[in-house]
Amino acid sequence: MAGLNHYLLLSAIMFSMGVVGFFLRRNVIVILMCVELMLNASNLALAAFAQFSNTIDGKVIIFFVIGIAAAELATGLSIVICLFRNRETVFVDEMNLMKQ
């Protein structure tokens, strides 16, 4: 029988793998995917807390997190399309116009 700590540990593993991927990749689309992975891991922790504390609030907050993730992603990906149109690249360390 899996307890609260098992779910929290699984969520922590997925979150930290999202962090590692965020630093590992140069492609901005994959970086956005890693942000989604982190949000997904936190959702899992919320659902586990809601289940093991006999409350419903965690399961409601997941909806808000999913909605915010959708809004963030729509805006983020359109920024990526905009950047690709102007700079012809999707690699984050080539997007350094502000530095020059």
Added chain:
Amino acid sequence: MEGVLFWVFGALAVAGTLVVILSRNPVNSAIGLLFCFFTTACLYVLLDAQFVAVIQVLIYAGAIMVLFLFTIMLLNLETDIKKEVTSPGTRILGISIGSGILFEIALLLWHYRITPFLGTYTPEKLSLTGNIQAIGRSIFRDYILPFEILSVLLIIGIIGAVVLAKRD
């Protein structure tokens, strides 16, 4: 049985996450992400959150994955596999930060047994009134203001996406 299913789905979710962060091809990363979202939906079913699982499949595995795949195919990326990974310094920094976060949480979970304050929504009561009913009542009674703010945020997101991606 539930314990076995937890380990199976947990291992599959971690495998999907590994595919996302290690695969050199963005399309393969997107497929790994889809797999990870599906196994997370299965874990939600184990946690008695059936409606959340349905929403996860509909929005994450449906809408968000379509957005990702459309963007990848729209940008017509050159397949220069070698350029996908950052420099060794950034890689070491990222791996140490990630394992640091994991180590801290694991240490906390190992030494401190979390005993949450128990609410009134016991599994028996939820199976009596239904999960969706309870969630809907909570959204439209306790969380009505965040719900309205979220709908405004989504409209702003849609308008922003259209304005940014418009070809002028």
